[in-house]
Amino acid sequence: MSDLLERLRAGLPPEALITDPDVTASYAHDMAGFCEAGTPAVVVLPRTVEQVQHVMRTATALRVPVVPQGARTGLSGAANASDGCIVLSLVKMDRILEISPVDRIAVVEPGVVNAVLSRAVNEHGLYYPPDPSSWETCTIGGNIGTASGGLCCVKYGVTAEYVLGLEVVLADGRLLTTGRRTAKGVAGYDLTRLFVGSEGSLGIVVKAVLALKPQPPQQLVLAAEFPSAAAACDAVCRIMERGHTPSLLELMDRTTVRAVNAMASMGLPETTEALLLCAFDTPDPLADLAAVGELCAAAGATEVVPADNPAESELLLQARRMSLTALETVKSATMIDDVCVPRSQLGAMLAGTAAIAEEYGLTIGVCAHAGDGNTHPVVCFDHHDPDESRRARASFDAIMALGLELGGTITGEHGVGVLKKEWLARELGETGVELQRSIKAAFDPLGLLNPGKLF
Known part of the structure; x- marks a missing residue:
């Protein structure tokens, strides 16, 4: 420990190092419940690339694991510390380095908050679409690490589709540049995409x-x-079959609607079994909403209400964004699933989740990016009750199994982290895991970067 701190201090300013155990403990985990977390040896908050390189060279020399972190808003334990590790928090590297309206790019450091970037580019008449529910606090680096999505995915896609190039400090401290600034390019393997979703x-x-x-x-x-x-x-x-392209298409079940109302008095209709929110950012959104309203009525909607103005629209979106937080208030703990299925299987996914809730005697609320089939079943339970906790974990696993049976994936945007390691192996298969381990070994032969995650 003393050798580690001495070497780190040689290349870092004093304020970049945190050793107080009470403070370092607060960096030990992200927002995922029931994921194991270790005790970090030290927390480092670098401000420059050179400082990050110094940390990684020190870690390599002393064979100390390093856990990269953003704002720790993740929901899979991917940012959880391991015992004796260096927690490398990148939140101080928060500069927007460039916004180019001509090239339609932004160049940013990893600690830039998603909402801050969005507002900055809006001032130039530009738009950065990925908008996770935690967009007011989550960082671009974290979004890249987990390949985050958001409410706009149905029309605009996920983070991976917006990352053109990266600068990456490798495990041994070397600096790698990947990708491009150009609108297109196919020079070599696409290492940029490889890093997106690699969870550090x-x-x-x-x-x-x-x-x-x-x-x-x-x-x-x-x-x-x-x-x-x-x-x-x-x-x-x-809606999708008729060729409509909404800017969002979101679903909240009755449990979610009631939870949002209870937390924020939003006035959402509690008698409904499911509330569907559909938006358009087209030149004539009223015409598009009218067409979609007819399709909803034909599918059995009991009420179809278009918002009168953007302010009313934003209120509805706020209600959707607070869904996960609201469901956390239903019981003392939650386990948030992130299963994505083909759109054609969305109904089967929700029906199966309801059956699982009944089988295990639990409250499971579901909100979903319905337009791309990404569901978020939230298992609500009392973590002080051992039997209820056991049933919660079993129901969580049953939901993931259901997703795979329906041709889906265990995670659409939250990542694997610690929470879904076993299920990643089931989804990828033996050969898939073997090849992914080989890729990991090529970049990080000593296994120092975020050990214990993914595999």
Whole structure:
């Protein structure tokens, strides 16, 4: 420990090192419950690329594991510390280095908060689409690490589609530049995409070149109430089958709606079994919403209410964004799943989740990015009750198994981390895991970067 601190101090300013155990303990885990976390030896908050390189050279020399972190808003334990590790928190590297309206790119450091970037590019008439529910606090580096999505994915896609290039500090301290600033390029293997979603296990992202889009018109939202989740999912299928491209298409079940109302008095309709929110940012959103309203009615909607103005639309979106937080208030603990299925299987996924909730005697609320089939079943339970905790974990696993049976994936945007290691192996298969381990070994032969995650 003394040797580690001495070597770190040789290349870092005093304020970049935190050794107080009470403070370092607060960096031990992200927002995922029931994921093991160790005790870090030290927390480092670098401000420059050179400081990150110094940390990694020191870690390599002393064979000390390093756990990269952003804002720790993740939901899979990917940012959890391991015993004796260096926690490398990148939140102080928070500069927007460039915004180019001509090239439609932004160049940023990893600690830039998603919402801060979004507002900055808006001032130039540009738009950075990925918007996770935690966008006011989560960082771009964390978004890259977990390949985050958000409410806009149905039209604009996920983080991976906006990362053009990266600067990455490798495990031994070397600096790697990947990708490009150009609109297209196919020079060599796509290492940029390899780092996106790697959860800090291959290298430390210290700079990112991000693609931007022209800022679209302000969106308007329609809310449709349904007597069943199946009817709401039928509406989703009809909307997509008819070729509509909403800027968001989100679903909240009755449990979620009631939780949001209880927490924030949003006035959402509690009699509905499923609430579907559909938005358009097209030149004529009212016409698009009218067409979608007809499809919702044909699918069995009991009420279809388009928002009158952008302010009313934003209120509806706030209700959706607070869904996960609201469900956390239902019981003393939650386990948040992140299963994505083909859109055609969305109804089966929700029906199966309801059956699992009944089988295990638990409250499971579901909110979903319905337009791309990404569901977030939230298992609510009393963590002081051992039997209920056991049933919660069993139901969580049952939901992931259901997703795979329906042709889906165990994670659409939250990542694997600690929480889903066993299930990643099931999804990838033996050969897939073997090849992924080989890639990990090529970038990090000593296994120092975020050990114990993914595999």
